[in-house]
Amino acid sequence: MKNDISYRDSVHRIGRVWILSALAMLIAVPVAICLYYRAWPSIGGVLKGMLSIAPIFWTVGVIEVFTYVPMLGTGGSYLGFVTGNLANLKVPCALNSMDRAGVQPGTEEGEVISTLAIATSSIITTLIIALGVLLLSQIAPVIESEALQPAFANILPALFGALGVVFISKDWKIAIAPLAVMITLFLLIPSLASAVGVLVPVGALIAIGVARVLYKAGMLDEKTAPVEPMD
Amino acid sequence: MEFNSNSGFLYVIVSIVILFVLLQSVVFFVKAWRRGKELGMDVKALKKTVGSSAVFTIAPAFAILLGVIALSKALGFPLPWLRLTVIGSLTYEATAAAAAASAVGATLAERVTDPKIFTAIAWVMALGIVPGLVLVPALGKKIENGVSSIKSKDSKWGQIFLSGLFLGMISAFLGLVFADVHAGLTGWIPVFVMLASAVLMIVCGLLRKIIKAKWIEDYALPISLLGGMALSIPITQLVQSIAG
Numbered sequence: 001m002k003n004d005i006s007y008r009d010s011v012h013r014i015g016r017v018w019i020l021s022a023l024a025m026l027i028a029v030p031v032a033i034c035l036y037y038r039a040w041p042s043i044g045g046v047l048k049g050m051l052s053i054a055p056i057f058w059t060v061g062v063i064e065v066f067t068y069v070p071m072l073g074t075g076g077s078y079l080g081f082v083t084g085n086l087a088n089l090k091v092p093c094a095l096n097s098m099d100r101a102g103v104q105p106g107t108e109e110g111e112v113i114s115t116l117a118i119a120t121s122s123i124i125t126t127l128i129i130a131l132g133v134l135l136l137s138q139i140a141p142v143i144e145s146e147a148l149q150p151a152f153a154n155i156l157p158a159l160f161g162a163l164g165v166v167f168i169s170k171d172w173k174i175a176i177a178p179l180a181v182m183i184t185l186f187l188l189i190p191s192l193a194s195a196v197g198v199l200v201p202v203g204a205l206i207a208i209g210v211a212r213v214l215y216k217a218g219m220l221d222e223k224t225a226p227v228e229p230m231d
Numbered sequence: 232m233e234f235n236s237n238s239g240f241l242y243v244i245v246s247i248v249i250l251f252v253l254l255q256s257v258v259f260f261v262k263a264w265r266r267g268k269e270l271g272m273d274v275k276a277l278k279k280t281v282g283s284s285a286v287f288t289i290a291p292a293f294a295i296l297l298g299v300i301a302l303s304k305a306l307g308f309p310l311p312w313l314r315l316t317v318i319g320s321l322t323y324e325a326t327a328a329a330a331a332a333s334a335v336g337a338t339l340a341e342r343v344t345d346p347k348i349f350t351a352i353a354w355v356m357a358l359g360i361v362p363g364l365v366l367v368p369a370l371g372k373k374i375e376n377g378v379s380s381i382k383s384k385d386s387k388w389g390q391i392f393l394s395g396l397f398l399g400m401i402s403a404f405l406g407l408v409f410a411d412v413h414a415g416l417t418g419w420i421p422v423f424v425m426l427a428s429a430v431l432m433i434v435c436g437l438l439r440k441i442i443k444a445k446w447i448e449d450y451a452l453p454i455s456l457l458g459g460m461a462l463s464i465p466i467t468q469l470v471q472s473i474a475g
Contacts, residue, residue, distance in 0.1 A: 007266060008375075011262070012371070012372055014258070014262075015367075015368070015371070016368040018255045018258070018259075019364055019367055019368050020364075020368060021251070022248075022251065022252060022255065022317070022318075022364065023361070023364040023365070025247075025248045025251055026248065026317065026318065026357055026360075026364075027357055029244055029245070029248060029313065029353065029357065030350055030353040030354045030357050032244050033241070033244075033346075033349070033350050033353055034350050036240055037234050037346040037350070039234065039345075039346030039347045039349075039350055040347070040350065041335065041347050041348070041350045041351030041354060042335070042347070042351070045331075045334055045335035045336075045351045046331075046334075046351050046354045046355055046358075048334035048335075049327075049330055049331035049334035049335065049351060049352075049354075049355035050355055050358055050359070051334075052330040052333075052334060053326065053327050053330045053331075053355065053359050054358075054359065057323060057326075057327065057359045057360070057362075058359070058361075058362050061360065061361075061362030061363045061366070062362050062366060064363060065362070065363055065366040065367055065370060065371075065374070066370075066374060067396060067399070067400065069367065069370075069371050069374045069375065070374060070375070070378045070393060070396060071393070071396060071397065071400075073375075074371065074375065075259050075262065075263055077367050077371055078259070078367060078368075078371070079255060079256060079259045081318070081363040081364060081367045082252055082255060082317065082318060082364070083252060083255075083256065083316075083317065083318065084315075084316075084317060084318035084319045084320050084360075085291070085295060085315075085319070085320045085321070086320065087320070087400070087404065088291055088294075088320060088321065088322075089288065089291045089292075089295075091400065092287075092452075093284050093287055093288065095397060096283075096287070096452045097280045097283065097284055100279070100280070100283065100448065100449055101276050101279070101280055104390060104393075105393055106375075106378055106379065106382060106389070106393060108266075108270055109267075109270060109272060111263070111266075112263045112264075112266050112267040112270065112272060112277070113267075113276075113277075113280050115259055115260070115262070115263035116260060116263045116264065116267070116277060116280045116281055116284070117280055117281075117284040118259075118284075119256045119257070119259050119260035119263065120260065120280070120281045120284040120285050120288070121284050121285075121287070121288040122252075122253075122256040123253065123256045123257070123260070124284075124285050124288040124289065124292060125288055125291075125292040125295060125316070126249060126252070126253050126256070126316050128288075128289065128292035128293065128295075128296060129292065129295060129296050129299060129312065129315065129316050130249070130312075130316075132293075132296040132299070133296075133299065133308055133312050136300070136308075139296075140300060143293055143296065143297050143300070144297070144300065147464065148464070150420070150463045150464050150466070150467035151460040151461060151463050151464055152293075152294045152297055152460075153463070154420065154421055154424040154459070154460060154463035154467075155290065155291060155294050155456075155460060156404060156407065156408070156421075157408045157421040157422070157424040157425035157428065157459070157463075158424055158425070158427075158428040158455070158456050158457075158458075158459025158460045158463065159291075159428070159456050159459075160401060160404040160405050160408065160425065161405075161408075161424065161425035161426060161427070161428035161429040161432070161455070161459055162428045162429060162431065162432040162451070162452055162455030162456055162459065163401060163452065164401055164405050164425075164429060165429045165432040165433055165436075165455075166432065166451075166452075167394075167397055167398060167401055168398070168401070170394070171391075171394045171398060174391070174394060174395055174398055175398045175401075175402065178398055178399055178402035178403075179398075179402040179405060179406070181402075181406075182402045182403050182405065182406025182407075183405070183406045183409050184406075185406060186406040186407055186408075186409045186410040187409050187412060187413070190410045190411065190412075190413050192410070193407055193410040193411075194326075196403055196404065196407045199403040199406070200399055200400045200403045201399065202399070202403070203398070203399035203400065203401075203402045203403040203406075204395060204396045204398075204399025204400065205399065206399065206402075207394075207395035207396070207398040207399045207402070208392060208395035208396070208399070210395075211391045211392070211394070211395045212388075215387075215388060215391055220391060
């Protein structure tokens with residue numbers, strides 16, 4: 001147990017160094033561009049730009065920390081928040097990997113699997129984008145082709161449709177209520193689509209609330225059988 | 232200095248940051264791998280995680296590349312390359328860049344040639360993602376301790392609590408799939424794609440049972456994702472031809 005704690009602490013230590021260095025480098029980029037080209041933007045313009053995005057994106061940023069950190073674990077969080085594309089890539093990748101490996105998030109094994117999944121995904125993404133930028137003239141006509149556009153436009157439905165089967169079939173009793181609420185919400189107020197990040201904790205609160213009631217009533221006692229039981 | 236959004240200087244500073252983040256991924260990978268072995272985890276299971284994560288990542292990575300190309304028309308390659316490789320996400324970057332451009336009276340419909348406008352956009356895109364990078368080191372440990380104290384009080388409830396968290400996220404994104412339904416039949420395309428991908432996932436589960444091939448299960452998510460994306464092409468054509 002002592003070993004467990006010290007491992008986690010060591011990840012926190014190096015994680016903080018890496019994430020704060022990444023932050024410093026990220027801010028250094030616009031500073032460097034301004035210095036090099038001697039072109040500082042008007043503070044008013046930047047403020048006005050911030051004013052139009054910060055209320056939503058900073059709120060979503062705060063929410064993401066509270067919802068994704070428990071799912072991704074220590075190492076996974078320090079890495080995932082630096083490399084980005086959380087909801088559309090890193091979080092599904094980590095959840096699926098932990099499920100396949102049969103480990104629970106928040107455990108030592110879950111920590112290892114989640115970090116490996118996110119690190120692999122980050123490395124592959126970086127390589128594909130770098131190669132794509134280098135070989136752009138060859139690749140652009142293919143990925144920009146009219147015929148392939150529906151595939152890229154539908155990446156989230158294709159991802160969450162499959163992921164939904166895995167996780168809803170396991171805990172369908174907990175899943176029904178948040179699903180029904182979310183589908184109704186989006187049917188009634190389609191403009192919420194731009195703020196889906198804000199709705200993640202709403203869905204989570206509904207799911208956790210329902211789970212608490214069912215749990216207290218003893219209705220979650222036997223673990224619901226997964227779709228394809230291990231033989 | 233003549234400004235050019237595809238200048239060698241921009242490529243150099245962007246490459247430095249990207250290499251730094253790549254190095255972080257490698258360091259964390261090695262640390263987790265060693266820890267896995269220390270815990271006596273099966274190396275095969277670790278390798279499988281790496282393999283299936285890599286395959287799963289390919290399609291979303293190309294979608295991200297498409298985002299880089301879309302933004303490059305106004306901003307050149309280096310800045311969108313950086314923003315989408317490090318921290319950014321597709322939905323965030325395009326919105327942030329567009330908001331910044333309009334705040335300084337420019338548009339992303341044409342190439343940005345004024346360095347002051349370019350730097351304004353670069354600043355807004357960088358500042359917009361600060362919260363995650365500040366809050367993870369500040370609060371990450373406290374959040375974890377909170378979750379583990381829920382677990383230590385009642386381990387079964389701790390597990391159910393985390394499942395609730397996942398299902399909250401999954402149901403929000405599944406709900407999002409229905410956001411275009413008001414647009415009529417074509418608005419149902421994402422719903423059909425979601426169903427197609429769900430069916431593929433179920434088929435993978437059944438195949439795994441029938442032919443007893445464990446690898447199908449390990450690659451079920453990438454298979455269903457790619458299959459769903461591929462099927463979205465005929466689905467879109469079919470729906471559009473019916474809707475006229």
